[in-house]
Amino acid sequence: MNIHIKNGRLIDPSNKIDAQQDVFIAGRRIAAIGTAPPGFVAEHVIDAGGLIVMPGLVDVAARLREPGYEYKATLESEMTAAVAGGITSLSCPPDTDPPLDEPGLVEMLKHRARLLNQARVFPIGALTYGLKGEELTEMIELTDAGCKAFSQADAPLTDTRVLMRAMQYAATFGYRVWLRPQDSFLARNGVAHDGEVSTRLGLPPIPVVAETIALSTMLQLARETGVTLHICRISSAAGVEMVRAAKREGLAVTCDVSMNHVHLTEIDIGFFDANCHLVPPLRSQRDKEALRAGLLDGTIDAVCSNHSPVDDDAKQLPFAEAEAGATGLELLLPLVLKWAEQEKVPLLDALSRVTIKPAQLLGQKMGHLSVGAHADICIFNPKASWKVEPSALKSQGKNTPFNGYEMQGRVRYTLLDGQIVYQA
Numbered sequence: 001m002n003i004h005i006k007n008g009r010l011i012d013p014s015n016k017i018d019a020q021q022d023v024f025i026a027g028r029r030i031a032a033i034g035t036a037p038p039g040f041v042a043e044h045v046i047d048a049g050g051l052i053v054m055p056g057l058v059d060v061a062a063r064l065r066e067p068g069y070e071y072k073a074t075l076e077s078e079m080t081a082a083v084a085g086g087i088t089s090l091s092c093p094p095d096t097d098p099p100l101d102e103p104g105l106v107e108m109l110k111h112r113a114r115l116l117n118q119a120r121v122f123p124i125g126a127l128t129y130g131l132k133g134e135e136l137t138e139m140i141e142l143t144d145a146g147c148k149a150f151s152q153a154d155a156p157l158t159d160t161r162v163l164m165r166a167m168q169y170a171a172t173f174g175y176r177v178w179l180r181p182q183d184s185f186l187a188r189n190g191v192a193h194d195g196e197v198s199t200r201l202g203l204p205p206i207p208v209v210a211e212t213i214a215l216s217t218m219l220q221l222a223r224e225t226g227v228t229l230h231i232c233r234i235s236s237a238a239g240v241e242m243v244r245a246a247k248r249e250g251l252a253v254t255c256d257v258s259m260n261h262v263h264l265t266e267i268d269i270g271f272f273d274a275n276c277h278l279v280p281p282l283r284s285q286r287d288k289e290a291l292r293a294g295l296l297d298g299t300i301d302a303v304c305s306n307h308s309p310v311d312d313d314a315k316q317l318p319f320a321e322a323e324a325g326a327t328g329l330e331l332l333l334p335l336v337l338k339w340a341e342q343e344k345v346p347l348l349d350a351l352s353r354v355t356i357k358p359a360q361l362l363g364q365k366m367g368h369l370s371v372g373a374h375a376d377i378c379i380f381n382p383k384a385s386w387k388v389e390p391s392a393l394k395s396q397g398k399n400t401p402f403n404g405y406e407m408q409g410r411v412r413y414t415l416l417d418g419q420i421v422y423q424a
Contacts, residue, residue: 001043001418002026004036008048008379012055013352014368023053025375028417032371044420048379051412054351056088056119056376058358058367060256061232061304062329064090064121065396066112067105068097073309073396075109078329079118081395083422085305085330086378086411088119089359089366094126095153101126101137103145110146118421120376122148122362124178127166131155136166139175148362149176149230154279156184160217167225176363179218180232181239182280186210191320193283197266203320206281208236215239219246222253230361231255233306235280237290244299254361255299257291258306259328259335264288264401274315274322275401278306292343295353302358303339305332309397327397331388333380334407341408347382375418384410 003025010021010033017033024032024040031037062082065073082090092109094100100109106123113121125147129135132155139150150170157163157179170177187210192198194205215231219242222229234240234255246253260278265288269276276282294300308325315322332354340350359367366374388405390398414422 002041003044003046003418004042005046005048005053005377005379008051008053010053010369011347011351012369013348014055014356015370016348018348023369023377025418028375030369030371030373030375033369046379046413051379051381052347053377053379055355055367055369056378056414056416057086057333057354058362059087059090059305059307059329059332059354060302060358060361061258062090062092062307063095063309064092065309066096066109072311075112076116077394077396078307078309079113079116081327081329081393082119083414083416084394084411086333086380086414087329088376088378088414088416089122089364090119091122091124091148091362093153094124094151095131095155099126099131100124100147101129103141106142106145106147117416119416122146122364124149124151126150127152127177128157128162133157133159133162136162136169139169140173143175148364149178151178151232154180158184160221164221164225167221167227171225171227176228176230178230178232180280181211181215181218183210183214186213191277191281192269193266193281195266195284197269201269201272208238208283211236211280212238212242215242219251219253222251226252228252233258233280234291234300235261235283235287237287240290240294240299244294247299254301256302256304256358256361257295257300259303259332260306260326260401261288261291262295262303262339263335268401269319272319273401274317274319275326275399275403277319277322277324278326279324292339295339296343296345302361303332303336303353304358305329309395310399312398315399326400327393327395328400329395330393331400331402331407333378333411334409337382337409338407375415377415378411379413380409380411382409384408386410
């Protein structure tokens, strides 16, 4: 279908465009920007007056809960939530049931996603079989099946010899390794940041050193093996500084941060609000400020939703017993806009953290609106305000620490491959 998007403010961080320009779509691709190509006849016109037109968002951490956890969420419900949030591409961690350690499982997931045709799904393969940290998976076969990187998700890999072998193997073939830094012994049974709040509430703590010790090991092994390493969900000021130093040294290391940690701290736990039981835990105000500074100076490459839908029964328990996780796909864009407004970051720069930069982490040529690119587009109203009400969320997981918050910015249209897959 030929689509003409007119009168919108086009923001494309990859091409450094922030101007009122029309977009012309022919078939599945961007046919032209600004002026219609010769002979172009629009079959559908979208008037984007007062709206912002940008590349579809790319989310590097979204648990879709299939296979194995359909009682928490289904692929269909979470893909619907993704496009409602303007997200057209997402990667899912391998901690499904069974884990994504066999090509058949990866192919099945991709096939199911293609049938739904709402957003692109890029699976992250398991680094070890069953995520047990013992035997390396067949990375070549998993890559052929569609995996874009390899990870342990939140499962510990305590045997550093196995981790080094995994990195060596991945480095040999140019594969990416994604790891979340947390020492499983120091974090054992912990549910909250080791600080004033956990002490006052009597909650088992997770100290910052649990992150930095694990991160130090990962960086040392990356230095030794030459692997391309991505640090998932950095959460502390000390962790940010370690990544900053590694980048200065020239290591092939990148990192992301959860949007929750950009806006919230341990104080938000309040009186045992289980919606704030997250992985990693919400940390101190100083840590939050360091994360924001890391985003500003480029130490942190991308912001993700860390979408982890949880069923109500698992959340309606005492804080320490409640399952960690929160829904986030529909909140990613407004929370990035909120950060940009608070820090006075130009939208061109802010939106790069959820478009071209996460696309680069996945090694994918998307997250931009260049002529000839896939027409994956998000059109949103930056002035529309709305209140977060769990019952109105498309995700099957209704639990969010932002329940009741006022948000600015609402998606009006989402296009995937030149097709309108969401319209509000």
